[in-house]
Amino acid sequence: MKIQRYIFVMLLVSLSLGVQARNSVKEMTVNGLKVVFMPSSKQTVAAIMFFKGGTANYDEKQQGIGALTLAATSDCGTQKYAKDAFKNMADKYGVSVSGSAGYDYSSISLECVKPYFSEGWKLFSEAVNHPVFEKKELGLLKQKLIAGIQNRKSNPDNTLSDMCMKNTFQGTRYAYQVPGTVETMKAFTQDDVKNYYNKLLNANKMVLVIVGNLKEQDIRKMVEKDFGNLPSTPVEPMPAAIATTIDTNSLNTESRKLSTNYIQGMLGAPAFTSPDSYAFRLAFNILRNKLFEEVRTKRNLSYAPQAFSSTGFIPYSAVYVTTTKPNEAVTVMVNEMDTLKNDGFTDVDLRNSKSEYTTYYFMGKQSTYNTAYSLGVAKIKGSIDMTTHFIDHIDAVTLAQMQKIFSQYVDGINWNYLGDESVIDKDVFNRKVK
Structure with missing residues (x-):
């Protein structure tokens, strides 16, 4: 009975928190950039810059360009911080800044504790605004990702997953391998990466989400200061959501x-x-x-x-x-x-x-x-x-x-x-x- 009562109380607390969270989410547009902010009582802060499109932003010959480019934003240095300086500052303050790619979107994310949010935000905004894709570091990152692709093939679950997507969605962008292939990854140049990222860096393709124990007015000021001059040009709309039907075995x-x-x-x-x-x-x-x-x-x-x-x-x-x-x-x-x-x-x-x-x-x-x-x-x-x-x-x-x-x-x-x-x-x- 005590356990049931405890579960019931916790459920009520959770539902109450859910209602509070729902009512506290703020949406704003800052110089064309869509921003979602949710205040939190937790002492950890997360900020994620999303880029719409994912595999819709490239063709089959460029499989893996998203994975390479987004990883390089934080792994290959920025205008203000060389790779080692970026890493040292992140390690010093316990900050995590990383990029990732997917089928429908890609992202650059920040995770840190509130006392070091200012330091984390500096690294995050640099990674988004000013990645340099330094040639030597980009080459090393390519080697690392190629090794990952080769190791992926040796994992049965990964192989099965790739089989499923290729065989089910042949002829669509969901048949692409998001991590890329050995062949495509080897072929990418520094210019390929720069050109691809320049297409992503467009306020109309981006969404910024911040969750943490912060104030809305402070968030607005920071976004205006660091993301107020993003390029803003017309873009193709996201591919429409569809249903998938499979009628035969x-x-x-x-x-x-x-x-x-x-x-x-x-x-x-x-x-x-x-x-x-x-x-x-x-x-x-x-x-x-x-x-x-x-x-x-x-x-x-x-x-x-x-x-x-x-x-x-x-x-x-x-x-x-x-x-x-x-x-x-x-x-x-x-x-x-x-x-x-x-x-x-x-x-x-x-x-x-x-x-x-x-x-x-x-x-x-x-x-x-x-x-x-x-x-x-x-x-x-x-x-x-x-x-x-x-x-x-x-x-x-x-x-x-x-x-x-x-x-x-x-x-x-x-x-x-x-x-x-x-x-x-x-x-x-x-x-x-x-």
Whole structure:
């Protein structure tokens, strides 16, 4: 009883904090730059500069240009700080400044404690405004990233993930390898990197998010001072969010001698702009729990079966398993999807899934960086409402809505298999969810 009471009290506190956070988020435009600020009582500060577009900003021949360029903003020195001086200052004050790239956006982020926010902001604004991409340091960074690409190929999970994206999204930008290939990475020059970053450095392509124990007026002054003169030219709009449908089954295999076999089935998903997107996420959370029970607990066919959905501009969902008995494991997974598709969801399933999502949401908000990241992604997608009112959207999902949307997107599965090809029965993988 005491434990239940404690959980209930903590949930009330979390919900109260959620309402406070929702009401305190401020949106402003400073000299053309969209800024989202959320005050926090925590003593850690996060600032993230997002650049819209991701893989939409380059073609197939430039796979990896985003990863190289964004990493170089903090790794290859700035006009004011050479590489070693930048690193020494970051180490001295416990500041982290780093760049990363993805399918729909890239970013440069700052994490630090409040007492050293001023020092962190200096490094952050330098990395955004004045990276120099020093030729020697850029060459060393390229070698490091090439080694990472080569190591990535030796990891079965990474190989499987690349197979899934390439085979499912062939002909689209989601088939690109964001880290790049050895060939593309070797070919990039200093001018390539500079030209690419100059295209990104445009107030109309950028969103700045700051979360921390700071004052709005101070934030506005800092942004005006350090980002008030950004270039501002017309840009192409972000690619429209779409739904992904997969109507037929397919099987893509790659032979590799491994201690177990790696399998992932790719399925469709609704556009993140659809209200049904929240219902679909709840459904796949339920499927994940069902697979854990049926595949692992009851039959011991795998250590960690998974089901998940992705809410990018080109969405998808997936089921995943590693197993020495691929035919048995896939059969159980398809059986479970069969059951759920045919009115298999229950009120208890939905209630438990909503509870889990509420827990995930508030646990994620314990980090200022995670909070800033989710606000930025939501802003890029169209509205911070997607994160500030996330629990409201989840709570509004009905059983009938969840049942309908799940049934709509599990018709076909693009199976991807890495391991011993001699043990698989293709008929098992060709069986559709009915």
